[in-house]
Amino acid sequence: MNLKSLILIAILILTTARISFSVQEKKSLPEVTLISIYDNYQVDTRLTTAWGFATIIKTPQELILFDTGGNSEILLSNMKKLGITPFSIKKVVISHIHGDHVGGLEGFLERNSNVTVFIPNSFPQSVKNMIVQKGAKFVEVSAPRKISDSIYTTGQLPGPPQEQSLIIDSKKGLVVITGCAHPGIVNIVKKAKKLMKKDKVYLVVGGFHHPPISCVKEFKELGVEKVAPSHCTGDLVREAFRKEYKENFIEYGVGKIVEIN
Numbered sequence: 001m002n003l004k005s006l007i008l009i010a011i012l013i014l015t016t017a018r019i020s021f022s023v024q025e026k027k028s029l030p031e032v033t034l035i036s037i038y039d040n041y042q043v044d045t046r047l048t049t050a051w052g053f054a055t056i057i058k059t060p061q062e063l064i065l066f067d068t069g070g071n072s073e074i075l076l077s078n079m080k081k082l083g084i085t086p087f088s089i090k091k092v093v094i095s096h097i098h099g100d101h102v103g104g105l106e107g108f109l110e111r112n113s114n115v116t117v118f119i120p121n122s123f124p125q126s127v128k129n130m131i132v133q134k135g136a137k138f139v140e141v142s143a144p145r146k147i148s149d150s151i152y153t154t155g156q157l158p159g160p161p162q163e164q165s166l167i168i169d170s171k172k173g174l175v176v177i178t179g180c181a182h183p184g185i186v187n188i189v190k191k192a193k194k195l196m197k198k199d200k201v202y203l204v205v206g207g208f209h210h211p212p213i214s215c216v217k218e219f220k221e222l223g224v225e226k227v228a229p230s231h232c233t234g235d236l237v238r239e240a241f242r243k244e245y246k247e248n249f250i251e252y253g254v255g256k257i258v259e260i261n
């Protein structure tokens, strides 16, 4: 074999490897990634835990911040440790008025005001004024609506307090993300299915607000495939979900990254 053919073979091998690598790269790009950046449960020990909830929803198009926890310093420091800059976020969705979900908003807007904040329209004028004063825009949510490609809000559901949850229409099925689930976690899942006219619920993640243990059975009946209860779910219910769902129970808490392919 002469040198010319050897070089040719080498080029051929390298090109094939590159093609297969790029195909693999494309394949492994998740449709949606959920990143817990604030929770009272901990997964990544480098991060700070505190009572509250905040999760980033990363799509190939954009990053959405769902809730802001109770303290912006903790929120921003956890984001920094995970390599997420506040400027990469263009949309913020706040589930409900409680301090452990809205408390980090003001400090976040001080860092990045180039965002649209989706708030339940029952929010007090003081919060709306604060958002505008910081230089951001807000959208008042009452009815269900689209937030982004494949991402919807349930609209403001009765609590108290009134609360919105997010629904991702993923290839695997619906993904429901709740802040505190004051309108009732089972109600929210039922509402999501009805709104989207889809029966397959792939994942329910977030605070479930101390539901009765019987909700585990109701989840099974509703056909919920995976669960990731955190924040205000309550340890007993969380453990009941873990026992029932086994490998389909996701340990959700600050630092947890869930890829939905």
Ligand SMILES: [Zn+2]
Residues within 6 Å of the ligand: 096, 098, 180, 182
């Ligand atoms: Zn709450």
Ligand SMILES: [Zn+2]
Residues within 6 Å of the ligand: 052, 053, 098, 100, 101, 179, 180, 207, 231, 232
């Ligand atoms: Zn809460």
